[in-house]
């Protein structure tokens with residue numbers, strides 16, 4: 292597409308995102324985050340340096356869209372696979388891309404121990420509060436009272452416990468260098484999300500330890516609402532329990548110590 | 551004078567999520583509900599091109615990277 296006379300392109304689809312239609316539902320932030328990540332790969336010129344690990348979940352086919360080296364992992368084991376990849380190829384920039392069922396339910400142990408070991412890779416954690424792929428079952432991150440196909444009367448915390456705050460939790464591990472929760476509900480937050488991923492990648496390149504980016508994400512299909520309503524739900528229901536912000540940043544500590 | 555811009559939307563790539571419409575500050579975009587693409591989905595179109603300032607909000611929030619934004623070269 293050529294620009295009209297006197298105009299220039301200021302935003303376009305990144306070349307690192309393959310020219311394929313993503314299978315995600317309309318308005319799903321999985322797509323948004325894929326796009327942001329591939330924009331970063333293009334801008335940071337790291338296409339031949341980065342290796343991703345895909346989960347089981349809706350993003351199981353992330354490797355079909357991201358034009359970079361990727362490895363599929365068994366359900367929940369992406370952190371273990373990413374550990375192996377990073378240890379064998381320490382010069383590569385490695386990330387795992389995981390949903391909440393993957394990272395915080397079946398893969399909790401792998402997640403926690405990779406963080407505790409300070410494995411030098413980046414977690415991209417898509418928290419949509421539900422098991423999207425399998426039909427909207429309750430996840431460890433489902434909010435109190437939230438209706439899902441396995442909590443039709445709403446999550447009862449007396450029976451199944453409270454939603455897990457992963458970004459806060461991993462911030463407590465010595466091995467974790469950076470932990471932040473972001474979202475993509477509007478242009479400003481989407482920009483912040485991209486900056487957070489960039490910061491995590493840069494810290495990984497410096498070998499500072501585990502970097503963890505949680506995206507307060509949506510699942511319009513599983514939540515049985517429109518994409519617009521899913522944005523409102525995140526703002527009104529999710530963010531009060533899963534607040535946005537930086538929970539750990541070791542570079543801040545260093546700066547403070549210097550001052 | 552405000553900057554001028556315009557967008558091109560890949561109608562086959564658009565899934566009609568409406569997020570660009572929601573976040574365009576100058577109401578340039580709308581879903582064309584009288585038509586569908588080959589996937590049977592409505593797609594976004596410019597209905598108020600004059601108001602576009604090339605701010606890139608729409609392309610930023612578009613999950614499917616279906617929007618190209620052009621801005622007047624100053």
Ligand SMILES: Cc1ncc(C[n+]2csc(CCOP(=O)(O)OP(=O)(O)O)c2C)c(N)n1
Pocket residue numbers: 347348349350366389390391392393394397417419421422423424425430510
């Ligand atoms: C060992 C194993 N157990 C269970 C499943 C079924 N399963 C597939 S995806 C999934 C959960 C996905 O949820 P999440 O990680 O939140 O990702 P989302 O689909 O929401 O992006 C489950 C339980 C499986 N594939 N393998």
Ligand code: SF4
Pocket residue numbers: 314315316319320321349419423424509510511512513
């Ligand atoms: S089921 Fe939910 S998480 Fe999966 S693609 Fe659809 S909206 Fe996204």
Ligand code: SF4
Pocket residue numbers: 555556557573574575576577578579601602603604605606607608609619
């Ligand atoms: S570039 Fe900005 S003003 Fe133009 S259509 Fe997109 S959001 Fe609206």
Ligand code: SF4
Pocket residue numbers: 318559563564565566567568569570571593594608611612613614615616617
């Ligand atoms: S945000 Fe993208 S996919 Fe959604 S309606 Fe607009 S152009 Fe289509």
